[in-house]
Amino acid sequence: MNGPKISDKRWSVDLEKRIQDQHFNDGTYNDRCRFDPNSDREIFIIDTPPPYPSGTWHIGAVAQYSMIDVIARSQRLLGKEVRFPWGVDRNGINIEFTVEKKTGKKMRSYERAEFIDLCKETIESYTEEMRETAKRVGLSCDYENEYLTDSPDYRAVSQSIFVELFKRGDIIEDLRPNIYDPVEGTTIADAEVQRINRNTLLCNVIWSTGDGEEISISTTRPELICACGVVVVHPDDHRYSHLVGKSVKLPLPVSGRDDFVQIQAHPSVKMDFGSGVLMVCSFGDQNDVS
Numbered sequence: 001m002n003g004p005k006i007s008d009k010r011w012s013v014d015l016e017k018r019i020q021d022q023h024f025n026d027g028t029y030n031d032r033c034r035f036d037p038n039s040d041r042e043i044f045i046i047d048t049p050p051p052y053p054s055g056t057w058h059i060g061a062v063a064q065y066s067m068i069d070v071i072a073r074s075q076r077l078l079g080k081e082v083r084f085p086w087g088v089d090r091n092g093i094n095i096e097f098t099v100e101k102k103t104g105k106k107m108r109s110y111e112r113a114e115f116i117d118l119c120k121e122t123i124e125s126y127t128e129e130m131r132e133t134a135k136r137v138g139l140s141c142d143y144e145n146e147y148l149t150d151s152p153d154y155r156a157v158s159q160s161i162f163v164e165l166f167k168r169g170d171i172i173e174d175l176r177p178n179i180y181d182p183v184e185g186t187t188i189a190d191a192e193v194q195r196i197n198r199n200t201l202l203c204n205v206i207w208s209t210g211d212g213e214e215i216s217i218s219t220t221r222p223e224l225i226c227a228c229g230v231v232v233v234h235p236d237d238h239r240y241s242h243l244v245g246k247s248v249k250l251p252l253p254v255s256g257r258d259d260f261v262q263i264q265a266h267p268s269v270k271m272d273f274g275s276g277v278l279m280v281c282s283f284g285d286q287n288d289v290s
Contacts, residue, residue: 020136032076033140039081046072050087050149053126054094057133069139076140086134086141088127090150093186095123108185123150177282202274207231210247210260215240218274225252227281228261235265237276 023029037043048068051061072084096107099118107115127148134141147154165171178187204216205225217231231248233240240263247260269278 016136023138024135030144033084033142034144035083035085035142036081041079041081043083044075044080045083046085048085050089050147051130052089052092052094053123053130054092054098055126057130062133062137065134065139066137069141072140084141085145085147086131086139086143087147087149088130090123090127090148093188093192095119095126098122106184204275205251207248207251209243209263210249213243215243215248215277216275217277217279219279221281224281225250225279226254228279229282230261230280231263232266232269232278232280233263233276234269234271235267237269237271240277241265 046068048065051057051065069084072082075082096115096119099115099122100106102122103118110118131143131146135143149155149158162171179190179193180186181188200220202218202220203222204218205222207215207217209215219225228250233243235241235244243263244265246263248263250259250261253259266278269276
């Protein structure tokens with residue numbers, strides 16, 4: 001009867017390190033985890049989004065990838081040719097914020113080339129840490145064929161895909177409002193916006209319809225009245241159902257545009273907020289856009 005492969009009775013950092021070295025350096029890891037596209041076996045592809053190295057890899061993300069690893073290992077045990085890629089998403093604004101935080105200087109205070117070099121240096125160290133963490137927890141990825149989203153080859157592939165999609169008419173050019181940070185001098189994603197609650201004034205402004213009926217619109221942003229494009233009420237609000245389809249005049253003088261806007265019904269209106277009548281401006285928030 002064969003003896004146990006691990007003779008140590010207690011866990012230690014040295015034991016873990018020794019097991020890892022044996023796991024990755026015994027000459028069989030790449031044979032087990034490398035993907036062979038020419039294999040006769042059934043192919044199983046795991047399309048995982050690459051992690052983003054803007055700092056130390058969070059334990060929650062590691063746990064998530066560990067669950068994906070369970071799928072990869074189980075499919076290999078079923079005899080399938082598994083593609084479990086290892087890549088790192090090294091593009092984005094987060095690494096810029098990380099460098100600014102580390103150096104205490106804003107991006108615009110650097111020469112462009114100098115700042116890019118700092119980003120590359122910082123993200124390279126995070127990439128190495130992330131790679132070592134993935135190996136330490138035993139993720140059975142294809143590390144030998146690692147991809148980085150800022151590499152020339154990856155960018156060439158990405159650009160060729162976008163060019164092909166554009167030629168097929170699947171990518172269109174459109175004009176839409178974006179959130180802009182005047183301090184950083186860049187647009188920012190909706191997910192990066194941190195919203196805060198604060199006390200403010202709710203103003204009740206009197207508007208008049210084309211036939212002279214007065215209605216009160218409650219708003220915390222009276223400065224946007226001149227940018228109002230439509231006024232909406234809830235379709236189930238019987239107080240205002242007779243107003244739908246009518247026009248109402250802006251209560252402030254405007255130039256270069258019509259001073260009347262239409263009243264429409266929309267289910268997003270909160271009937272119990274203020275007067276229950278909402279003005280929708282050119283761009284105040286995402287609700288205005290929708």
